[in-house]
Amino acid sequence: MGMRTVDEHLAEILGTVRELPPLDLALLEAHGTVLAEPVSAPVPLPPFDNSAMDGYAVVASDVAGASQSDPVVLPVVGDIAAGDPGVSAIRPGLAARIMTGAPIPAGADAVIPVEWTDGGTASVRISRAAAPGNAIRRAGEDVTEGQVVAEPGTRLGAAQIGMLAAVGRSRVTVRPRPRVVVLSTGTELREPGEQLAPGEIWDSNSFMLTLAVAEAGGVGYRQATVGDDPDKVLRTLEDQLTRADAIVTSGGVSMGARDVVKEVLSRTGTVGFHKVAMRPGKPQGFGLLQDTPVFTLPGNPVSAYVSFQVFVRPALQVMQGLPPEGLPVVEAVLTEDVSSPKGVRHFLRGKLSASEGEALSVAPVEAQGSHQLAALASSDGLIVIPEDAERVPAGTRVEVMRMPS
Numbered sequence: 001m002g003m004r005t006v007d008e009h010l011a012e013i014l015g016t017v018r019e020l021p022p023l024d025l026a027l028l029e030a031h032g033t034v035l036a037e038p039v040s041a042p043v044p045l046p047p048f049d050n051s052a053m054d055g056y057a058v059v060a061s062d063v064a065g066a067s068q069s070d071p072v073v074l075p076v077v078g079d080i081a082a083g084d085p086g087v088s089a090i091r092p093g094l095a096a097r098i099m100t101g102a103p104i105p106a107g108a109d110a111v112i113p114v115e116w117t118d119g120g121t122a123s124v125r126i127s128r129a130a131a132p133g134n135a136i137r138r139a140g141e142d143v144t145e146g147q148v149v150a151e152p153g154t155r156l157g158a159a160q161i162g163m164l165a166a167v168g169r170s171r172v173t174v175r176p177r178p179r180v181v182v183l184s185t186g187t188e189l190r191e192p193g194e195q196l197a198p199g200e201i202w203d204s205n206s207f208m209l210t211l212a213v214a215e216a217g218g219v220g221y222r223q224a225t226v227g228d229d230p231d232k233v234l235r236t237l238e239d240q241l242t243r244a245d246a247i248v249t250s251g252g253v254s255m256g257a258r259d260v261v262k263e264v265l266s267r268t269g270t271v272g273f274h275k276v277a278m279r280p281g282k283p284q285g286f287g288l289l290q291d292t293p294v295f296t297l298p299g300n301p302v303s304a305y306v307s308f309q310v311f312v313r314p315a316l317q318v319m320q321g322l323p324p325e326g327l328p329v330v331e332a333v334l335t336e337d338v339s340s341p342k343g344v345r346h347f348l349r350g351k352l353s354a355s356e357g358e359a360l361s362v363a364p365v366e367a368q369g370s371h372q373l374a375a376l377a378s379s380d381g382l383i384v385i386p387e388d389a390e391r392v393p394a395g396t397r398v399e400v401m402r403m404p405s
């Protein structure tokens with residue numbers, strides 16, 4: 001078990017994981033995935049000049065003198081609704097009733113909102129002038145023909161999917177969400193909701209990690225907790241390979257007499273176990289089991305969470321065709337002195353706050369033990385204290401990994 005740095009361990013991971021093959025998905029199924037092709041508009045948007053309001057299409061110069069006291073009256077030659085094919089036309093001296101989204105008739109150069117008129121159907125009394133172009137939405141004003149509306153690497157949220165539909169796409173090529181099987185090991189673990197016997201605790205890691213996968217854009221499959229029986233652990237891992245793009249385990253990787261994950265994976269696959277110079281999260285394992293990346297995270301809950309964000313999240317980003325950036329990092333001013341072991345990258349749990357006009361600040365929470373999940377759950381950032389720092393005084397600017405909310 002050689003000692004390695006965080007960067008060395010991450011480099012091995014990022015050098016091993018691969019982008020998932022692209023997949024053609026129907027739009028709604030593509031929500032949350034990452035686009036793998038550039039999408040361009042086959043036509044301009046809007047495709048034709050159309051009305052922004054319900055009202056009357058006119059020639060602006062006809063109504064130039066219209067006012068409350070001296071309205072202009074024009075004959076109405078017809079109705080144009082949204083969806084009409086856009087073949088109608090008017091001549092000077094005429095008006096056409098028009099609805100929002102309907103094509104502007106040839107010859108018209110302004111739309112008078114119905115509120116500025118008496119709403120007439122045979123003829124209309126207009127009591128306000130309008131400049132040419134009034135209430136007209138021009139073709140191509142949103143998107144020009146051939147314009148790329150979404151680049152590869154775009155995460156497809158509601159607005160982006162809406163954009164793809166607006167340019168006529170029913171399906172898109174994306175990197176699928178990585179499917180990640182999450183497995184907790186430990187005979188002491190019980191399902192939440194069950195009774196605890198002496199010596200037992202409720203399994204929290206598998207819930208936390210399954211959802212951390214989802215927060216990172218993947219699909220987490222929570223596996224029922226397995227005990228410390230090596231054959232059962234191996235069988236469970238192998239059974240899961242068919243549906244997993246990656247496997248994340250928690251527990252059973254340190255120095256105990258019954259560290260089952262380490263025992264089992266030392267016999268097969270390429271998973272290597274290392275002490276990584278970080279706190280929390282020292283015991284780490286990573287490698288392939290029949291070509292599937294396996295991350296063996298330490299069992300202490302805070303260690304498991306931090307390890308996930310530092311190592312697994314960037315790997316899931318690579319699998320989705322994204323740069324391995326990990327959590328977003330912000331700079332903040334430390335509110336308290338902290339000390340940190342030399343040679344170790346320390347991830348302290350902290351609370352960010354922004355008061356008006358002042359720089360973002362971060363307060364380390366009091367409980368920094370790797371078993372103290374309540375302190376993690378009340379934090380919103382992981383304060384990164386680099387390897388070479390031992391004493392960091394209050395007022396220092398530090399990097400903080402912002403936890404997903």
Ligand SMILES: Nc1nc2c(c(=O)[nH]1)N[C@H]1C(S)=C(S)[C@@H](COP(=O)(O)OP(=O)(O)OC[C@H]3O[C@@H](n4cnc5c(N)ncnc54)[C@H](O)[C@@H]3O)O[C@H]1N2
Pocket residue numbers: 184185186188189201202203204205206250251252253254255256259280281282283297298299300301303370
């Ligand atoms: N002699 C040494 N002992 C330990 C060392 C060491 O270097 N030498 N490292 C410590 C560190 S650091 C960590 S982290 C843990 C890692 O241990 P394991 O990954 O083998 O995890 P376990 O022993 O199975 O569990 C540790 C701790 O976490 C609790 N746990 C485990 N799984 C869950 C879960 N799914 N939900 C909630 N809590 C869980 C478990 O009950 C233990 O309390 O090793 C140290 N020891």
Ligand code: MOO
Pocket residue numbers: 278279280281282283298300303304370371
């Ligand atoms: O590294 Mo352990 O992960 O500190 O508790």
